Amino acid sequence: MSDSNALSFIDKTAIVTGSTRGIGRAIADLIFALGGHVIYTGTASSNSIGEEDGKEYWQLDASDKQSVTQFADRIGKLDRLDILVNNAGINRNDSVDEMKDEDWDIVMEVNLTTPMKLMRSATRVMKKQSSGRILNISSLFGNIARRHRNSYTTTKTGLVGLTRSAGLELAQHGILVNALCPGFILTDMTRKMLTDEQRAELANLVPLGRMGSEADMAKVAAFMVSDWNTYMTTQTLVSDGGISMSPGFG
Secondary structure (H helix, E strand, O other): OOHHHOOOOOOOEEEEOOOOOHHHHHHHHHHHHOOOEEEEEEOOOOOOOOOOOOEEEEEOOOOOHHHHHHHHHHHHOOOOOOEEEEOOOOOOOOOOOOOOHHHHHHHHHHHHHHHHHHHHHHHHHHHHHOOEEEEEEOOHHHOOOOOOOHHHHHHHHHHHHHHHHHHHHHHHHOEEEEEEEEOOEEOHHHHHHOOHHHHHHHHHHOOOOOOEEHHHHHHHHHHHOOOOOOOOOOOEEEEOOOHHHOOOOO
């Protein structure tokens, strides 16, 4: 393949939320490595991603309405925005009969309401340039269900629905909206949460024989928000090593 056909984000501006670690960091770093100007976000007030040309850090607490409003206003002042990746999210273990209102509310706020608000601001910028890519990071549990993931599954499924509806509406403006559902991914967080034995058990459930990596997800995401994607919108891609098709999973 010639260099002129290589995947590139030169002259592109991207926002990736929740990008100081994990899947978000991998996506942001890959877009940056391929020439993009990337706005990283995190809850900390100080920059934790380093000072380099082409990188910015904006504070965003997706659970705080004021922080989200300020961030959305800042998006609206951009001269150009080519890519929005809604990655920031939280999880809660919950049961139907013992679920706490405050847990339900914060998962809804972070995983569904905030992405909607950021899409709203990003869309206003993208419409002016008649182009754009929006990628919502859902989850394996936005595609299938599992016990004790009620609020999380609800929000991740809702994000898929928002993707479909928004994608239909924005297609006429040249804005492509899609969702990505990662499976079991080996991140810093899962390394801390799971023992070696638990990770091995999960890997054995996956037809490909391993948990996914952050790089696996970043590669898929990069295609979905790039100019290589010219005709896919309203779609949800599940990248889970085949586990959602495994008999008896869940």
